[in-house]
Amino acid sequence: MASSTRRREIWRERIADGWANAWRWVLAAFGTVAATYFILERGVLGGATLAIVVGAFVIAAALTGSTPLAIALFAMPGLLVSQRIGLGGGDLSVSDAALAAAFGTAVLLGRRPYSSPLRKLLVINLVYQFATLFTVIVNPYPLNTIEWFHAWLLISGALIVGWAVGAAGYARLALSLIVFTACVFAAVTLIGAAFSYAEGDFGPATPTWPFPMHKNFVGTVLAFGAIVAYLNPDWVGWTKGWARFGFLLMTAGIIVAQSRQALIGLFAAIIVGVMRRSTTGRSRWVFLLLIPVAWLVIGMVIEQIESQNRHNSVFQRVEWLREVYHFWRESPVFGHGLRYWYNPGELPYQPPQAELEVVASAGVVGLIAFVVMWIGVLVVLWRVDPRFGTLAFAVLLCRAVQAQFDLFWVAVQVSVPFVIAGICLGAMDLDRRSKAAPNDVLLAEPVRRMPGSGVPIGRRR
Template sequence: MSISPRAFPGRTPGAILDDEGKGAAMTLRRAAVQAFFADLWANVWRWVLFAVAAVLAVYFALDRDVASGAVDAIALGVLVIGVALTPRHPMALPMLAVPAVFVTARVGFGGGDLTVSDLALALAFMTVVLLSRHDFSPTMRALLWLNAVYQFTTLLTVIVNPFPQNTVEWFHAWLLISGALLVGWGVGRAGLMRTAFLLMFVMGAVIALGTIATAVVVFVTDGFQSIYPLWPWPMHKNFAGSAMALVALIAFIKPAAADLPRKATVPVFWLMLVGIALTQSRQAAIGLLLSMLIFTLRSGASRHKVLVAVLAIPGAVLIVQSVIDQIQSQNRFNSTYQRLEWFREVYALWKHSPIFGHGLRYWYVHPTANFQPPQAELEVVASAGLVGLAGFIVMWIGFLVVLWKFWSKHTALGALAFTAVFSRIVQGQFDLFWVSAQVSIPFVIAGVCLGAQVLASHRENSDDSPKIENLGEQGAGWRSATMSGR
């Protein structure tokens, strides 16, 4: 490019080039600034959303006026970040909801409240329904239909016993099973199984460390007893034990498809066992030991047989001995005698409405029966009557049969899906069943396994299709050559 000095009288060509370079630089800077502000303006809605989330989190924390308000705020903030990331990463919210389903701290909504776990599950469920692929496998469809059977049978008690808690719990129970399955499905179908299980490891470790920290204080001040973790949020010992048992189960089975590192699974497994032992949650220990036993016997994992025997034999002895000690103590207020008393009261209550029951969550409105029955089938028959109990039994037998068959076809993922769900119904024989996160977490795990299996099948088919096309072209070429030679 030549520059004519006549066009710029009195200036040298070098000065002219310097001015042009400065002008170009200024133009580039101006364009960069304009692009920055344009991008900032385009993302204003995200910043507004973050600000609103912060305000709501503080409001919920103050509204509850509890020590776990900070936990509520953090959990809500994480969920809002997931909402903001959803346009670019559709499964961001379900992915962030995986650790949030472990949080049983409550957030306030004026006169009512719900757990962070339920809120996270509901938001993630809506995201999966709207944005995830719905190419459900036959196993997934069967599980959803089995849950629909139970929901239909309990719909009758909602009609017969019209009170608000009954209706709300009907939707809530459906969300805890079908909603959790769909959330897990969306995460697994998106190829996020490994990340989901690692996040569960983190949450299990947080609960276990909180249990240990609480135990140190309690043992020093009050002596040896069952630990109800107080950090990072207050938890019942049976929830903490059940949550850690499920995390221990993932670390024990560690499906190959998840590619979980041994340096994570081994310490997590033993940390979970320590936490469960401190809580002294019998239902969690029984569910975990039976699940490990079934996995070991069916998979023929000889390397696990000694470990299961070492854990199961003393574990069973301690559980049986603790029950015997409670019976011999003649203390009418310990857990064994209290359960027996509740069984008698629930049976007497059920006889007044045997067919359709007294309604889901009847203990919120009943004048005398103001406690939740401490056993799965007992709670269902008192709430939904014999009709609801029939649906519950059909649902759970169906779940176990369907997942057992899934295990037969897909051993890598079927083992974890079956044992996670199996452990929940085992735990429900000894304590409350319809309890928020204790129901949803096993089904999230099962859903992740089912979604990951479909993703793996699609990848295998896509890898095989070019080979099939090449074989087809070779076959066509061979036929053409042989035909032309005739």
């Protein structure tokens, strides 16, 4: 009788496990069909991009049973890809798709409760979202509403993704995937620059493989990776040699791309590292390296001004600022709506400066909330444990500085620094829990030690 009852219990458990894993098989089947459709119907070149993305997430879904956050980890390199996949006739990018998939995984399988610093950042972003809700109401068109949710995902969604990965003990792996992808971009940029220089073309290097990249896009992405490699926190555990090599490689990529805002943002992050040298171990001598780079930036600006070419980036930006100012005056309080430049009859371009873009889109109300949000985010991160907060603060300060000279609401350039900040906060919470209960269960990963902390992390033993 007892054995019969035990057999029934075993069968119930197997059936329950089967239903619990059924969604993975459904996703795998959907992914196979979708990949085949886009290759056959959309063409090999356009369809292959989406097929690779779908295939990667199918593999990640299959691994979710053993590694719950596999989808979020697979999404890390995709966060740096701005290529459009045109899903459903829309303008969805690989980065947006990767972030959305990682966010869903983080919400369902990420650790709870969130730490106090993360909750503060989410509330601060919620204040900005509430302020921009007025422009959504005043300017009722579909893209305005869609962008409102998209903006929340790029900040709060990215923070939650990073938190889930870091709190689960995958901080090193996630950051390694991001930095490795950035290093690939840097290598491609340098190779392209070498061929251009050989032909006598000393203009900005703009890679066309694995997808076309604007100089400011590739410069911004490389700056994020260079900051992580430069600070190389002890809890990440990279060797100094590899970190130094990655930093120099990505910095060289920024220089040949001639992305001035990326260089200035990197300057700001390096200054933060030196200011906290008791934690980062960075020497003041690094400032000597800033001299030739500063000379390069200033020289490029002076050269464009002296050329008196009304179509170069300096004079073009001045003209854009003037036009956006007059456009903002038509709706100063609540703005013209998010992504207004896609509407017929409106100013047909995205303003190339963060505050100018926000005030034109969301008015004075949105601008005040935007400034408060950024001040609040930086203050919160400056006050957390410097071992973890320095990298988070530096990478977001870099983004804030970059945005003073170029577009702000661009998927990759907003989501990636906030994901990195979330990873730092998640790793900090893991470290706290490890010290509080070093022998308790913390992760679903095999037992190992967090580099630099001597803290065991892994399954219950």
